Amino acid sequence: MKTLIRSALLLLATTAPLAFAQATWYVQTVIPEVISVRTPTTSIGFELSLENYPPPQFPARYAATSLEDGVLPVQVFVNEPGVWSLLLEIPDLLDESGNRLIPAEQILFRVDGGPWxxxxxxxxxxxxxxGATDGWKELRLEFALELKGHEPPGEYAVNVVVSAIREP
Incomplete structure (x- = not known):
């Protein structure tokens, strides 16, 4: 019996440190500073027909018809403090030969129902x-085309560029 107890104590003494052993690791993650923009990859279109063109007078404004009710949703995510801005570039509307048909200044836009x-x-x-956004912040850009009466007939669509910058 004494031998059995000694064997049990010896077994317990040699295996106990293994049962309670632990290791510690230092876990580190790096979340990069981010300013990110998401927009649909589509064109903004303006549909003119014999029913609404020519207008009673010029200049005349036509709301965008493609996309959802002519609205381009823009989403931005920022995780860094400081001032940041969204930028918009609207190219001139060109024909297939590269000739300017409608200058960018005749394309109007507004943000979240604000002024044109x-x-x-x-x-x-x-x-x-x-500062940082609380998840993805969405803005709604609406577009309109202003015609002055000398524009040639044709199908008009424009691809705009939205970008983001952060001040240092």
Missing amino acids: LRGSNGPQEFYTDV
């Missing part, structure tokens, strides 16, 4: 905020 602004070939700041 004229487009520009170059980057144009249209929204500024400070």
Whole structure:
């Protein structure tokens, strides 16, 4: 009996440290500083027909018809403090030969139902905020085409560029 107890104690003494052993690892993650923009990959279209063109007078404004009710949803995600801005570039409408048919200034846009602004070939700041967003922040851009009466007939569509910058 004594031998059995000694064997059990010896077994317990040699295996106990293994049962309670543990290891510690230092776990580190790096979340990069991010400013990210998401938009649909589609064209913005303006549909004119014999029912609504020519208008009673010029200049005349036509709301975009393609996309959902002519609205381009823009989503932005920022996880860094500081000032950040969204920029919009609207190119001139060109024909197949590269000739300018309608200048970018005749394409109007507004943000979340605000005042109408004229487009520009170059980057144009249209929204500024400070600090991180709470998840993805969505803005709604609406577009309109202003015709002055001398534009040639044809199918008009435009691809706009939305980008984001953060001030250092």
